[in-house]
Amino acid sequence: MTTFFAHLGRSFLFLLQLLAALVPTSGKLRLRLLTQQIWSVGNQSLVIIVVSGVFVGMVLALQGYRTLVTFGAEESLGVVVGLSIVRELGPVLTGLLFAGRAGSALAAEIGLMRATEQIDGLELMAVDPVRRLLVPRFLAVMISLPLLTAIFSCMAIGAAGAHLIGVDLLGVDGGAYWSQMKAAVDFQGDVLNGVIKSVVFAFGVGWIALYQGYFAAPTSEGVGRATTRTVVTSSLFILGSNFVLTALLFGGL
Amino acid sequence: MSGNLVTVRDVHFYRGKRPIYSGVDIDIRRGKITAILGPSGTGKTTLLRLISGQLKASQGSVEFDGKNVSQLSRSGLFELRKRLGMLFQTGALLTDLTVFDNVAYPLREHSGKSEKEIFKIVLDKLEAVGLRNARDLMPSELSGGMARRVALARAIALGPDLVMYDEPFTGQDPISMGVLIKLIRSVNDDLGITSVVVSHDVDEVLSIADYAYIVADGKVICQGDSDTLRASQSEWVQQFLNGKADGPVSFHFPGPSYQDDLAAEGIA
Numbered sequence: 001m002t003t004f005f006a007h008l009g010r011s012f013l014f015l016l017q018l019l020a021a022l023v024p025t026s027g028k029l030r031l032r033l034l035t036q037q038i039w040s041v042g043n044q045s046l047v048i049i050v051v052s053g054v055f056v057g058m059v060l061a062l063q064g065y066r067t068l069v070t071f072g073a074e075e076s077l078g079v080v081v082g083l084s085i086v087r088e089l090g091p092v093l094t095g096l097l098f099a100g101r102a103g104s105a106l107a108a109e110i111g112l113m114r115a116t117e118q119i120d121g122l123e124l125m126a127v128d129p130v131r132r133l134l135v136p137r138f139l140a141v142m143i144s145l146p147l148l149t150a151i152f153s154c155m156a157i158g159a160a161g162a163h164l165i166g167v168d169l170l171g172v173d174g175g176a177y178w179s180q181m182k183a184a185v186d187f188q189g190d191v192l193n194g195v196i197k198s199v200v201f202a203f204g205v206g207w208i209a210l211y212q213g214y215f216a217a218p219t220s221e222g223v224g225r226a227t228t229r230t231v232v233t234s235s236l237f238i239l240g241s242n243f244v245l246t247a248l249l250f251g252g253l
Numbered sequence: 254m255s256g257n258l259v260t261v262r263d264v265h266f267y268r269g270k271r272p273i274y275s276g277v278d279i280d281i282r283r284g285k286i287t288a289i290l291g292p293s294g295t296g297k298t299t300l301l302r303l304i305s306g307q308l309k310a311s312q313g314s315v316e317f318d319g320k321n322v323s324q325l326s327r328s329g330l331f332e333l334r335k336r337l338g339m340l341f342q343t344g345a346l347l348t349d350l351t352v353f354d355n356v357a358y359p360l361r362e363h364s365g366k367s368e369k370e371i372f373k374i375v376l377d378k379l380e381a382v383g384l385r386n387a388r389d390l391m392p393s394e395l396s397g398g399m400a401r402r403v404a405l406a407r408a409i410a411l412g413p414d415l416v417m418y419d420e421p422f423t424g425q426d427p428i429s430m431g432v433l434i435k436l437i438r439s440v441n442d443d444l445g446i447t448s449v450v451v452s453h454d455v456d457e458v459l460s461i462a463d464y465a466y467i468v469a470d471g472k473v474i475c476q477g478d479s480d481t482l483r484a485s486q487s488e489w490v491q492q493f494l495n496g497k498a499d500g501p502v503s504f505h506f507p508g509p510s511y512q513d514d515l516a517a518e519g520i521a
Contacts, residue, residue: 113348116343116345116348117341117342117343117345118345118346118347118348120307120341120345121339121341121345121346121347122347123307123334124305124307124334124337124338124339125334125358125359125362125363125407126331126332126334126335126359126362126363127358127359127362128331
C-alpha cells in the first residue's frame with residue numbers, strides 16, 4: 001500500500017516537472033523535435049487506427065441494422081452509428097489502441113534510454129532530459145491522439161465503414177443515413193465533448209507512458225514491466241475517466 | 254595550474270539504509286590521471302555521480318574547482334557539467350543520431366558556434382580517436398570499443414577540465430583495450446585534461462594512472478602510485494591486485510561449514 005502511494009506521489013511530482021518544462025525558457029520551441037515525435041507517435045499509429053475504425057463501423061452498422069429493422073426504423077442507422085462513435089467508441093477505442101501501439105512504444109523507448117545510460121549522458125552534457133526528451137513526446141501525444149480520434153471516427157462512419165455495410169450492402173437509404181445523422185449529432189454537445197474526451201485520454205496516456213519509461217528499472221525486465229504497466233494503467237485510466245467524463249459532459253446521473 | 258581539481262572530504266553516502274561510503278577522502282590533482290580501483294559493487298560509479306552532482310552526499314563535501322558541488326543550484330550544476338566529460342560503460346551514445354551528430358550534440362546545445370566551426374571541431378575530435386571516417390555510421394553499427402571511442406570524442410568536444418571514465422576497459426578485446434589506454438593517456442597529456450578512471454582492471458589502470466586509490470567496504474583501503482600499491486603489506490590489497498581466488502575475501506560465501514551442514518542432516 002505504501003508503495004502505491006509512493007508511486008502516486010512520485011508520478012504527480014513527475015507531472016509537475018513535465019508541465020513546468022512545457023514553458024519554453026529559451027524562447028524557441030524545438031519544432032523539429034516535435035514534428036519528429038508527431039511522425040513517430042502519430043503517423044506510425046495511423047494504419048491500426050484506420051483499419052480498426054473501418055471494422056468497428058462495419059460491425060456497428062450490421063448489429064444496429066439487425067435491431068432497427070425489427071422496428072422498421074433502419075433509416076435511423078446513421079443516428080445510432082453517429083452518436084455511438086462520436087460520443088463513446090471513437091475516443092475510447094482510439095485511446096485504447098493508441099495506448100497499446102504508441103504508449104507502450106514510448107515507455108519502452110524512454111526505458112531503454114534509461115537502461116543504456118543515455119538519459120544520464122544527457123544530464124551530464126548539461127542537457128535537461130525532461131525538456132529535451134519528454135516534453136516533445138508529451139506534446140506529440142497531446143496533438144496526435146485527438147487527430148487520430150477524428151480519423152478513426154470518420155473511417156467508422158464513412159464510406160468504408162458503417163456506410164459501406166448499412167447503405168451499400170443492406171440497402172438503407174443514403175440520404176436518410178446522412179440527414180438523420182446530421183440532425184441528431186450536435187456539434188457542441190457531441191463532437192466537441194468527444195474531442196474533450198480524447199484530449200483527457202491523451203493527457204493520461206502521455207503522462208503514464210513517460211512516467212513508466214522514465215522510472216523503469218534499468219534492466220530488460222524493468223523495461224518490459226514498464227511497457228506492460230503502461231498499457232494496463234492507461235487502459236484503466238481511459239475506461240475509468242471515460243465514465244466520469246460521460247457523467248459530467250452528458251449528464252443523466 | 255597545480256593543486257586539486259576535485260577534493261572529496263569525509264564523504265558518507267547511503268543507498269537506502271545500506272552505507273556505500275563511510276568517510277572517504279580523495280584528491281584528484283590537476284593534469285593527472287587518478288584511478289579509483291575496487292571490487293564490483295563497491296560504488297565506484299556512485300563516486301563519479303557524487304562528483305558530477307547527480308547524487309548528493311549525506312555527509313561531507315565534494316568540491317570541484319573550489320565550489321561545493323552539493324550546494325550548487327540546478328543551473329549551477331549544469332554550468333559545472335559543461336566542464337565535465339564522462340565516458341559511460343556502454344558509451345551512452347544517442348541511438349537515433351549518427352556518430353557525427355552525437356559528437357556535435359554538446360556543441361550544438363551549448364557552444365553557440367556556427368555549423369562550420371562545429372564541423373571542424375567534430376572532425377578534430379573524431380580524428381583524435383581515429384574514427385573520422387566512421388562519422389556517418391549509426392551507433393548500432395559500431396563495435397563496443399568504437400562506441401566508447403566516439404563517446405570519448407563527445408566527452409572532450411566542449412574542451413572539459415575533467416574527464417571521468419566509468420569502467421572503460423570492461424569487455425574489450427586486447428587491441429581495443431590498448432587503443433583505449435593510449436587514448437586516455439594522450440587525451441590527458443595533449444589536451445591538458447584531468448582524468449579519473451574507475452575500474453577493476455588492475456593492470457591496465459595501473460599502467461597509466463599517476464595516482465590510485467583502492468576503495469572497498471566504503472573506505473579508502475590503500476592509496477599511492479602503482480609501486481606503492483604493489484608494495485602494500487595488506488593481504489587484502491595483495492589478493493585484489495593479484496586476483497587470487499582465496500584470501501581475506503573468502504572463496505566461500507560466509508555461513509556454516511560444509512561439515513556442519515552434513516552433520517545437521519545426520520549424514521556425516
